[in-house]
Amino acid sequence: MSLLEIEALRVSFPGKGFRARPHEVLHGIDLEIGHGETLGLVGESGSGKTTIGRAVLGLVKPSGGAIRFAGQEISGLRGKARRGLASHVQVVFQDPYTSLNPSMTIGDILAEPLVVHGASARDARSRVRTLLDHVGLPSDAIDRLPREFSGGQRQRVAIARALAPGPKLIVCDEPVSALDLSTQARVLDLLVDIQRETGVAYLFVSHDLAVVRHISHRVAVLYRGDLVETGDAATVTSTPEHPYTQRLLLAAPVADPATQRARREQRKQFLASTT
Amino acid sequence: MWQKILRDPQAATTLSILAVVFVLGALAPLIAPHGPNDADLGMVNAPVGTPGYPLGADESGRDILSRLLHSVNTAAVSALIGTSVAVAVGVTAGLVGGYFNRVTQSLTEWLFALLMTLPGVLLLVILMPVTGGDYRATMFIFGFLLAPGIYRIVRNLVLAVKNELYVDAARVSGLGTFRILGRHVLSIVRGPIIIAAAFMAGTAIVTQSGLAFLGVGSLEIPSFGAMISSGFRNLYIAPTQFLWPSLLLGVITASLVLLGNALRDTLEGSKPKPVKVGSGQRVVATTHVPDDEAPEALLTIRDLGIAYPGVSGELNEVVRGVNLSIAQGEVLGLVGESGSGKSQTAFSTLGVLPPEAVITSGSIRFQDREMLGLNDQQLAGVRGREIAYIPQEPMSNLDPSFRVGAQLVEGVRAATGTSKADARERVLALLDRCGISDPERTYDSYPHEISGGMAQRVLIAGAVASRPKLLIADEPTTALDVTVQAEILDLLRDLLEELDMAVLLVTHNFGLVADICDRVAVMKTGEIVEVGDTESIFAAPRHEYTRMLLDSILDEDTVRTDPPTTVEGATS
Amino acid sequence: MIPYIVRRLAAGAGLALVITLIVYLLIGTSFEDVARTILGQSATPEATAALLEARGWDRPILVQYVEWLAAALQGDFGASVYTSLPVLPEVLSRLAVTLSLIVPALLITATLSIVLGVWAASRGGVVDRIAQGVSVFGYIIPGLLLAIGLVVLFGVQLGWLPATGYTRFGDDPAGWARSITIPVIVLVVGGVANMSAQVRGRMVDELRRDYVRTLRTRGVSSRSIVLKHALRNAGSPALTVMSLEFINMFGAALIIENVFALPGFGNYAFNATLQGDIPVMLGISTFGVVLVTVVNLATDIANGWLNPKARVH
Numbered sequence A: 001m002s003l004l005e006i007e008a009l010r011v012s013f014p015g016k017g018f019r020a021r022p023h024e025v026l027h028g029i030d031l032e033i034g035h036g037e038t039l040g041l042v043g044e045s046g047s048g049k050t051t052i053g054r055a056v057l058g059l060v061k062p063s064g065g066a067i068r069f070a071g072q073e074i075s076g077l078r079g080k081a082r083r084g085l086a087s088h089v090q091v092v093f094q095d096p097y098t099s100l101n102p103s104m105t106i107g108d109i110l111a112e113p114l115v116v117h118g119a120s121a122r123d124a125r126s127r128v129r130t131l132l133d134h135v136g137l138p139s140d141a142i143d144r145l146p147r148e149f150s151g152g153q154r155q156r157v158a159i160a161r162a163l164a165p166g167p168k169l170i171v172c173d174e175p176v177s178a179l180d181l182s183t184q185a186r187v188l189d190l191l192v193d194i195q196r197e198t199g200v201a202y203l204f205v206s207h208d209l210a211v212v213r214h215i216s217h218r219v220a221v222l223y224r225g226d227l228v229e230t231g232d233a234a235t236v237t238s239t240p241e242h243p244y245t246q247r248l249l250l251a252a253p254v255a256d257p258a259t260q261r262a263r264r265e266q267r268k269q270f271l272a273s274t275t
Numbered sequence B: 001m002w003q004k005i006l007r008d009p010q011a012a013t014t015l016s017i018l019a020v021v022f023v024l025g026a027l028a029p030l031i032a033p034h035g036p037n038d039a040d041l042g043m044v045n046a047p048v049g050t051p052g053y054p055l056g057a058d059e060s061g062r063d064i065l066s067r068l069l070h071s072v073n074t075a076a077v078s079a080l081i082g083t084s085v086a087v088a089v090g091v092t093a094g095l096v097g098g099y100f101n102r103v104t105q106s107l108t109e110w111l112f113a114l115l116m117t118l119p120g121v122l123l124l125v126i127l128m129p130v131t132g133g134d135y136r137a138t139m140f141i142f143g144f145l146l147a148p149g150i151y152r153i154v155r156n157l158v159l160a161v162k163n164e165l166y167v168d169a170a171r172v173s174g175l176g177t178f179r180i181l182g183r184h185v186l187s188i189v190r191g192p193i194i195i196a197a198a199f200m201a202g203t204a205i206v207t208q209s210g211l212a213f214l215g216v217g218s219l220e221i222p223s224f225g226a227m228i229s230s231g232f233r234n235l236y237i238a239p240t241q242f243l244w245p246s247l248l249l250g251v252i253t254a255s256l257v258l259l260g261n262a263l264r265d266t267l268e269g270s271k272p273k274p275v276k277v278g279s280g281q282r283v284v285a286t287t288h289v290p291d292d293e294a295p296e297a298l299l300t301i302r303d304l305g306i307a308y309p310g311v312s313g314e315l316n317e318v319v320r321g322v323n324l325s326i327a328q329g330e331v332l333g334l335v336g337e338s339g340s341g342k343s344q345t346a347f348s349t350l351g352v353l354p355p356e357a358v359i360t361s362g363s364i365r366f367q368d369r370e371m372l373g374l375n376d377q378q379l380a381g382v383r384g385r386e387i388a389y390i391p392q393e394p395m396s397n398l399d400p401s402f403r404v405g406a407q408l409v410e411g412v413r414a415a416t417g418t419s420k421a422d423a424r425e426r427v428l429a430l431l432d433r434c435g436i437s438d439p440e441r442t443y444d445s446y447p448h449e450i451s452g453g454m455a456q457r458v459l460i461a462g463a464v465a466s467r468p469k470l471l472i473a474d475e476p477t478t479a480l481d482v483t484v485q486a487e488i489l490d491l492l493r494d495l496l497e498e499l500d501m502a503v504l505l506v507t508h509n510f511g512l513v514a515d516i517c518d519r520v521a522v523m524k525t526g527e528i529v530e531v532g533d534t535e536s537i538f539a540a541p542r543h544e545y546t547r548m549l550l551d552s553i554l555d556e557d558t559v560r561t562d563p564p565t566t567v568e569g570a571t572s
Numbered sequence C: 001m002i003p004y005i006v007r008r009l010a011a012g013a014g015l016a017l018v019i020t021l022i023v024y025l026l027i028g029t030s031f032e033d034v035a036r037t038i039l040g041q042s043a044t045p046e047a048t049a050a051l052l053e054a055r056g057w058d059r060p061i062l063v064q065y066v067e068w069l070a071a072a073l074q075g076d077f078g079a080s081v082y083t084s085l086p087v088l089p090e091v092l093s094r095l096a097v098t099l100s101l102i103v104p105a106l107l108i109t110a111t112l113s114i115v116l117g118v119w120a121a122s123r124g125g126v127v128d129r130i131a132q133g134v135s136v137f138g139y140i141i142p143g144l145l146l147a148i149g150l151v152v153l154f155g156v157q158l159g160w161l162p163a164t165g166y167t168r169f170g171d172d173p174a175g176w177a178r179s180i181t182i183p184v185i186v187l188v189v190g191g192v193a194n195m196s197a198q199v200r201g202r203m204v205d206e207l208r209r210d211y212v213r214t215l216r217t218r219g220v221s222s223r224s225i226v227l228k229h230a231l232r233n234a235g236s237p238a239l240t241v242m243s244l245e246f247i248n249m250f251g252a253a254l255i256i257e258n259v260f261a262l263p264g265f266g267n268y269a270f271n272a273t274l275q276g277d278i279p280v281m282l283g284i285s286t287f288g289v290v291l292v293t294v295v296n297l298a299t300d301i302a303n304g305w306l307n308p309k310a311r312v313h
Helices: A049-056 A079-087 A106-116 A121-134 A139-143 A151-163 A181-198 A209-215 A233-238 A243-251 A257-274 B002-007 B009-026 B064-099 B102-116 B120-126 B135-162 B165-172 B177-214 B224-233 B240-268 B342-350 B404-416 B420-433 B439-443 B452-464 B482-499 B510-516 B534-539 B544-552 C002-039 C045-055 C061-073 C087-123 C125-140 C143-157 C173-207 C210-217 C222-260 C265-275 C278-306
Strands: A004-013 A023-033 A038-042 A064-069 A089-092 A169-173 A201-206 A218-223 A226-232 B299-309 B315-326 B331-336 B358-366 B387-390 B470-474 B502-507 B519-524 B527-533
Touching: A004 A049, A023 A038, A023 A049, A023 A064, A023 A226, A038 A049, A038 A209, A049 A169, A049 A201, A079 A089, A079 A106, A089 A151, A089 B165, A106 A121, A106 A139, A106 A151, A121 A139, A121 A151, A151 A181, A181 A201, A181 A209, A181 B544, A201 A209, A209 A233, A218 A233, A218 A243, A226 A233, A226 A243, A233 A243, A243 A257, A243 B482, A257 B510, A257 B534, B002 B009, B002 B240, B009 B064, B009 B240, B064 B102, B064 B135, B064 B177, B064 B224, B064 B240, B102 B135, B120 B135, B120 B177, B120 C222, B120 C265, B120 C278, B135 B177, B165 B177, B177 B224, B177 B240, B177 C143, B177 C222, B224 B240, B224 C143, B240 C125, B240 C143, B299 B342, B315 B331, B315 B342, B315 B358, B315 B502, B315 B527, B331 B342, B331 B510, B342 B358, B342 B387, B342 B470, B342 B502, B387 B452, B387 C210, B404 B420, B404 B439, B404 B452, B404 C210, B420 B439, B420 B452, B452 B482, B482 B510, B502 B510, B510 B534, B519 B534, B519 B544, B527 B534, B527 B544, C002 C045, C002 C061, C002 C278, C061 C278, C087 C125, C087 C173, C087 C222, C087 C265, C087 C278, C125 C173, C143 C173, C143 C222, C173 C222, C210 C222, C222 C265, C222 C278, C265 C278
Parallel strands: A038 A201, A038 A218, A089 A169, A169 A201, B331 B502, B331 B519, B387 B470, B470 B502
Antiparallel strands: A004 A023, A004 A064, A218 A226, B299 B315, B299 B358, B519 B527
């Protein structure tokens, strides 16, 4: 049995203005994620990739379809039942600057999910130390404020917060796209290490094929609310079948002058052949 | 928070004045020589200094000092009732209106918009049959009229906070709505509410005085308004009767307003101060480059230093000793991570550093002309004509209130001085050239009506309109989707060939560098660590930092190969 | 556009309906007091009852309200129960007095505020400190004290301007100008304090936006950047402040009219309320709501002109 199954998921947002028609952003998405697996979800802005993540987290309400976690339907859960899921499904957001409350210490931020689930203050504090160690932050970080840390360090705090309740699934919503190049690679390595140790599964949302290729076992490509291609990471990110994925791949410039020249030619031919 | 407030001299002074006044008011029953309504017909209009009547007596023979002290109480009660009702109603409605669903939101919004459009004092007068003229009841209703101010503050903060990712994270962590409101939202609205309360207390006191001046309510209640009214009637007989209550009312309201201002400064931090528009960048020192030494490059930057003042006024250098040169038609990539100073270097070349920034050293020469120290007017012949700029974020770089075409025409005319009709033709041709399929329509569109990719094409059209010699592009594709990014890059490359422009391309993306740059300069924390031609930087980076950056690139060949981890606890 | 205006006016009419109903319900309980006031202290209960019956005040309140409404829709707002003067012409003439005070005050306030705010935001330094000083000064002086102070100084001591009273524009334009000068100054001081600070703040924010930087790099003049681009973008919030300022002045005019003995709307409302003059109060509420609705509608339409995103299609 898969850890997470998404079936025919539809999401609509209310239209802007008075009596505007709702606007559907996902038109029936099927996905599944196994235990300890990373599913990369690639798409451009407006593709609905972030919305899938938010639907899994219960932050947006689907207008149709089902989301099952460990066999249990979760998309309709509200209130207490939904909050109970918090120890199983967690999140790391894109922007490390706004995902941590600027007025709370790192210790309080990390203890919050633990205390909610009934941990004593002392247990929480010792668990927080373990978590900080786990994500490679010094233990004196506990009494400091988010503004004292760099983007990469903050993202480590956010990862520690997600790990705190010992989840089975973490939704990673563009977790490295706001980070510098050198930090990006280190945070991705950390995520892979954590997965190997704990067996947590990732739903990894990104616009960047290179990032997705680096961390995913399988990849799904999304275009304007529809899934266009799903398959193992190597195939989808290197030799894709669908024209949109091919276009996406050819559009990303490669960091090598000669290869990029070749890619540019390839792209020109590809565009000429499709129009 | 309170320590910070008390350390501010203006806040401390006004708070002390208010404390003295209100404590004296509270002690009025004990220290006032007479009751507020004790009238002695023998003392009618007694002058200042009459024994037992240090400030004199009014037209009914009542002691002015005693009435003043009791009036302070009335003012304090008015302020207390008005402000607490406003805060209670405003905070509750703001939390409800900001946090809950759309229907609740629009309902509260509508109600408070209505409340805001009611003419306050007039309404209080019309409602006299309800309040019976009692000043406490009146101030209770006035609290509702003040509430929209608080409501707006709270709602806006809640709306802002609600979309913060940390609130989403708290929800994912299993926190209920009320815990989120309490933990993450209330802590943020506290400061602004205290500030607003200070102003509202002043408004409540002034309003109560105004109503009492009109004669609304019981004549038995001592208040500044009633005293001013009686003093006004008696102005020519005993002018001081008018003076005392006016003075005290003035001192109280002035203290409250000044306290509010001081609180705003201390709690919200000082807002950016305005500077003279067009005065150019602040330059404290430049490096003189003798003319004969000036090389033939199009743009030469020598020993550039840029600093920003820190909290205590000391200068922190963000760019140090930068040397760069760009030849005619050359594309130079300026690469670095965030905070490396690459954008600052680009802005200083354009003369558009933020007003706080200070140039601490160096020289920027463009075509043998020193650019540092020039103001906007002196730069007018160069900027837009010979040097142009393509920004990072397309939407925020178009004026939202003007049609796309009008903005471009203004730029073209400023740079070239052509007629309106010519400029229009030129802009339409440029839009067409920049890959916009329906130039007429885009020309007549407002920025919010076009897509991000389209907006970036518009900005590129604006930049190349005058066939500049140097284009400064600050992360021109970063805000765009990958497929759009590739199209924009194609457009840029075509334009470069066509117009033979030199480019300073600021970017963090080595793919972009590989695609378009002839040479590369790598920046790290304000300094340039390596410059070289693109091929050799990629093939054989000399500096350790460049190597580290290149190694960090997630290349095409690294695909994850290890299988999903199966952990023993996975089935539990 | 026209359906939008019709919709907004209809909403205003609905609001007027609700407010007059509330006023009716609030005052409806005190008909007996009003009857006794009219008849004097010595009125017998029989005489009071007879008056109530004669005026129709003994019937259910809703019935009376519907009757009033039916008449009002035909332009008949009844007459004052004390003076028997018809309400409509009186309300309109009082409104004219108040508006002849507020409209010049608002125009002067807006002009001064924009000049001061824009000047401060685009010059900085000393100019900015002066503008902020002006604003703080206007804030800390209660309007009532300023009004009395100015009357004493210019009206009484120097005798340059009439201390109290009102001259109709039609009768003597110069006299009208003299009679509203001090009240207008009082309104302007309070208004400028608020509005110039708002304009300055918005302008400071606008001048730091990205599009300003881009315009500068295209060689667009500082003058155009400040007066055309930044001011237009700062204009729509400033307009909202202006409409609130109008309503604020409308309320504050009550006290000013009292100090200067002007036969304005606020004064009229005040006396009617003190006496419980029901037809007058209803007329005042109706026209008050109409005025507020029209001002808000005008603000929104002007806002749409300034700000294309807020435009109604």
